[in-house]
Amino acid sequence: MSTLQQGGGRISIRNVTKIYDPDGAKVLAVDDCSLEIAEGEFCVIVGPSGCGKTTLLNALAGFHSITSGEITLDGRAICTPQFTAEPSAERIVVFQNGALFPWYTVLENITYGPEVQGRMGRREAAEQARELLAELGLASIADRYPGEISSGMKRRVEIARALINDPKVLLLDEPFRAMDALTKGVVQEFLLRALDKVRKTVLFITHDLEEALFLGDKVVVMSTRPARVKQTIDVDFPRPRTFRVRSSARYLELKQQVFDAVHEEALKAFDAGEREMA
Amino acid sequence: MNVIKVRKALLSKTVLRGFFSVGGLIVLWQIAASMKLPGFTAVPTPIEVWGVLADSISQAKFWDHWAASFARVLSGFIAAQIIGIPLGLFMAMSRTFYATSFPLLEIMRPIPPLAWVPASIIFWPTTEASIAFVIFLGAFFTVVINVIGSARNIDVRYLRAAQSLGSRPMDIFLRIILPAVLPGIFIGMAVGMGITWEVVVAAEMIAGKSGLGYLTWSSYVGGNYPQIIIGMISIGIAGYISSSLIRLLGHYVTPWQRTS
Numbered sequence: 338m339s340t341l342q343q344g345g346g347r348i349s350i351r352n353v354t355k356i357y358d359p360d361g362a363k364v365l366a367v368d369d370c371s372l373e374i375a376e377g378e379f380c381v382i383v384g385p386s387g388c389g390k391t392t393l394l395n396a397l398a399g400f401h402s403i404t405s406g407e408i409t410l411d412g413r414a415i416c417t418p419q420f421t422a423e424p425s426a427e428r429i430v431v432f433q434n435g436a437l438f439p440w441y442t443v444l445e446n447i448t449y450g451p452e453v454q455g456r457m458g459r460r461e462a463a464e465q466a467r468e469l470l471a472e473l474g475l476a477s478i479a480d481r482y483p484g485e486i487s488s489g490m491k492r493r494v495e496i497a498r499a500l501i502n503d504p505k506v507l508l509l510d511e512p513f514r515a516m517d518a519l520t521k522g523v524v525q526e527f528l529l530r531a532l533d534k535v536r537k538t539v540l541f542i543t544h545d546l547e548e549a550l551f552l553g554d555k556v557v558v559m560s561t562r563p564a565r566v567k568q569t570i571d572v573d574f575p576r577p578r579t580f581r582v583r584s585s586a587r588y589l590e591l592k593q594q595v596f597d598a599v600h601e602e603a604l605k606a607f608d609a610g611e612r613e614m615a
Numbered sequence: 616m617n618v619i620k621v622r623k624a625l626l627s628k629t630v631l632r633g634f635f636s637v638g639g640l641i642v643l644w645q646i647a648a649s650m651k652l653p654g655f656t657a658v659p660t661p662i663e664v665w666g667v668l669a670d671s672i673s674q675a676k677f678w679d680h681w682a683a684s685f686a687r688v689l690s691g692f693i694a695a696q697i698i699g700i701p702l703g704l705f706m707a708m709s710r711t712f713y714a715t716s717f718p719l720l721e722i723m724r725p726i727p728p729l730a731w732v733p734a735s736i737i738f739w740p741t742t743e744a745s746i747a748f749v750i751f752l753g754a755f756f757t758v759v760i761n762v763i764g765s766a767r768n769i770d771v772r773y774l775r776a777a778q779s780l781g782s783r784p785m786d787i788f789l790r791i792i793l794p795a796v797l798p799g800i801f802i803g804m805a806v807g808m809g810i811t812w813e814v815v816v817a818a819e820m821i822a823g824k825s826g827l828g829y830l831t832w833s834s835y836v837g838g839n840y841p842q843i844i845i846g847m848i849s850i851g852i853a854g855y856i857s858s859s860l861i862r863l864l865g866h867y868v869t870p871w872q873r874t875s
Contacts, residue, residue, distance in 0.1 A: 432775070436776035440869070453777075502780065
């Protein structure tokens with residue numbers, strides 16, 4: 338895998354605002370949001386549900402436009418009000434509910450990217466994929482269909498499917514949501530191990546604060562809708578990390594900080610929700 | 616599958632219950648027909664039918680009827696797939712085309728295929744062509760509706776994931792949309808095949824000179840009552856063979872469906 342590694346991946350989000358205007362009812366989803374993510378940095382965004390986190394990620398991925406501001410990747414504009422760069426394999430998304438193609442085996446899912454990009458022939462892609470699967474401890478399920486493997490396995494395969502393309506940026510939108518705590522822990526460690534081997538710039542969305550601290554180099558707390566950056570907390574645990582990080586005193590300290598910031602926003606979101614219902 | 620498995624499968628409760636219901640029906644029929652219960656006065660008994668069956672199946676003519684019906688079903692059914700699948704895909708993918716063609720489709724669809732028979736006979740030069748056309752219609756609408764339905768239900772996550780992995784539009788079509796729609800196509804085929812047999816039998820009764828529908832109807836007209844039953848059972852078996860073939864084909868073409 339190290340043979341594939343390409344540099345780059347510095348993301349700059351400057352004064353981004355997004356207004357949804359489906360039928361004249363303007364909804365401000367993201368308001369003047371600015372964020373810098375360094376090359377190889379693991380940035381976690383946390384915030385109340387529906388606060389506009391995903392909107393930001395979708396703009397970065399190329400699925401949405403923005404209303405004002407600018408997003409650049411290594412200094413190159415990829416999303417402005419006039420222009421949204423097509424989705425591409427340099428910015429790969431791993432989705433909330435998983436999006437492995439059920440009609441392809443694990444191996445075929447992984448070779449999909451290299452094949453459609455024309456980077457590798459079928460045989461070369463298959464060889465690379467088998468190597469990668471072996472490296473990640475997934476060799477035994479190479480020829481299974483996604484319907485035959487557990488949800489934890491699926492997530493691992495999906496991360497492998499992204500990594501084989503050697504993206505500059507990995508965009509993960511609550512990828513481990515709705516998993517039981519034990520499986521979640523295993524898959525989180527899997528992601529960390531994979532990234533220990535190849536550093537990537539990561540934007541990771543979650544509302545699991547423990548997850549945010551365990552994985553991230555920095556945790557960005559968003560305000561309730563419209564999304565603004567409320568607070569940025571640097572997470573200074575050394576890498577490689579193991580689950581033992583979670584019982585350190587520093588961890589509890591940081592957790593308190595993040596929790597305070599998020600709780601305030603969660604309360605606001607809750608109140609706002611009640612008003613809407615009334 | 617080994618011998619023990621086969622024996623186990625044959626002796627399973629499900630299979631035994633199946634035999635019990637079919638056997639029970641035959642016994643009740645024998646009793647009702649031999650006692651000449653009301654409604655059963657002219658109905659032949661299973662034993663009489665059995666006697667005529669041996670005679671029927673030894674005649675080449677009988678198998679010609681099978682072949683004729685199968686040929687009609689297959690040609691109409693395949694034509695419906697060849698035209699219906701691309702049409703359904705195109706309707707699902709082009710908004711303009713959908714808006715233009717859907718109302719037309721929805722007006723035509725509720726018309727039962729058999730209501731097309733007179734118009735079809737007037738329009739097509741031969742009876743055979745008009746029967747083929749009616750059979751085609753029987754499967755066609757089901758196919759189109761199923762393809763549209765499953766193409767429109769493709770989860771947007773798959774499309775986005777494919778884009779994100781660097782797909783070109785052609786890849787999205789061939790490697791995402793087509794396989795995603797396949798299970799729906801096979802459901803459409805299975806339902807369409809059932810309709811096709813209903814239609815072919817009725818069309819043969821009205822306008823045919825051969826086929827299992829014709830055999831059944833002409834047996835009635837000719838007063839050969841046991842043969843009516845043989846015709847009916849033949850139609851049942853033929854339909855069962857057809858839908859089994861579809862299931863088998865689906866099994867091989869969509870291997871991932873066996874698991875989930």
